[in-house]
Amino acid sequence: MSDEPTAVEFHIEDHPDPLDIDVLETQIRHEASAAMGLGGEADLAIFVRDAGTVVAGISGWTWGNCCELQSLWVEPSLRRRGLATRLLAAAEAEAAARGCSQTVHFTYAFQARALYERNGYELVGCVEDFPSGTDVLWYRKRLKGCADRR
Template structure:
């Protein structure tokens, strides 16, 4: 007689194998629900004369939508316009890929006003982020 193995639930720290599997499974599910809306990663970076990172942007395009996940500029370069240049380069690449909209979120202690100055409109916010902050969701129509 064989005994059926019971499911095991585990909780832990970062699990890259799990993350990769979940990403693969959800991508397949999303692709099936949105035929023809291919997803591709998007990155933009700027380095100094020594090859050190000044700043960068990481995101994705999916069908006609661009998502900005991370945008960071080194503290000593934050007043040099690199955030604007990174964002504009990502938006231009998104338009080149056929996108007509972009979405992102920014905590109230980060840069929602920066994105508003670049044409993003608030679409909602999530209260009670630790420290009494909010997560602001923003959207922008992109034009060629």
């Protein structure tokens, strides 16, 4: 049997099926969990709804002793009322309850930089001019009440 790969076709898709993306993410999570021996990832999401419609929320995942917050959004008419801060606090509390000692979040320089810094996040990384005209920022916050497992 040859080690040469069989002929494959690449399909570039601008609008991939979300189920196909889920296949990739599920396989990556499965292999990472097996390699690290930390158990599986668990999704984390907190929503604010008005008449069933999502008007604010935060989502991410926890794995091992870490939490990554991937999305934080508040309906523009509800901003500047402390809702984002309360969502962050609720997510941090849930992450700590799951045994996490830190949380991380990517954001862009033009977005919520001040929000994270006001809430105790430290800037640990920056990729300049990504995308062109702004910077991507990587923030971390150590969570209280959990032993740091370095």
